[in-house]
Amino acid sequence: MDFKSSDTITGPRTEDHLPQTAQAAVKIVIVGGFGVGKTTMVGSVSEIKPLTTEETMTQAGVGVDDNYGSDTKTATTVAMDFGRISITDQLVLYLFGTPGQERFWFLWNGLFEGALGAVVLIDTRRLEVSFDVMGRLEERGVPFVVAVNSFPDAPRYPVEDLRTALDLSEDIPIIECDARRRASSRDTLMTLMRFLHSLAMTGALRR
């Protein structure tokens, strides 16, 4: 593996430095199929230019994914784009856009288990690529909302038809968004946060 000599490493720009007071971080995962707009959403709300972290697959994973991925990536590397939002001087939120296939998730320890929640980003032209990931999140008990990234040529379904098709209960928010727009992506994250908050409230009432 090549290591860039330390002279050539560009760190964060001065204005991208977190304050020394930053004590802890939380994360939200944006999950969906290839090309559904995960990186676009991360980029539209992030305070830093989205960065990429990579992990290397073992031999077992090689060649399984021939139909997906761009030509620039080798079959042995899985990349994940992420961005950052400073919440307070002490608290930082990270957003990770990750491929929907669970066999990649193990590469990043606790990516989902430690996350506050997830946004499942879907494209109505390829609804079925999101089926598996929702099942996995349900099994792992990770709370999520569904955001329909509105592509101009995508079929439009009434929300209730989508809810039936996705077999989601009434309480799980399904919203439309435009991942390119900052306000729309922020509203999507707010929908997730309000959902998490309502879960926390009902959880408290049950006690």
Next chain:
Amino acid sequence: MTPPQRQRRFPKPEPVPQPPPREEQEPPEGQKKNPERLYVITGPDGVERVELDLVTLIVARADPPPSATPEQAALLRLCTAPLSVAELSAYLSLPFSVVTVLLTELVTAELVTVRAPIIRQALADRSLLEAVMHGLQKL
């Protein structure tokens, strides 16, 4: 036009029987495979593995000592201000697991401090959620 229908992996409500065993299924507690074994730590024997998340914040405690490897020196120079493990991996162009190995060495040498992330609890901390909502509203 109706959208394609998702088939649940199990009927609602969740049944008691275990889902069919799969290769990637999590093994029971105590036998969990450590996914980070791609790279074996060859540092001083018996070194405790530091729990590092993608969003664990790392802060350098000192300038790189002359004994530091180029990777360690680069890492220390990057995190004079707090930086997450994910950001370190991105700026160093090194895989996450490699960065965790470097960091384990630096933690052992007391050259960096680790600020653990807040992870989701069974019952979420409402004040934390409210703080995040407040922060998002300012965007």
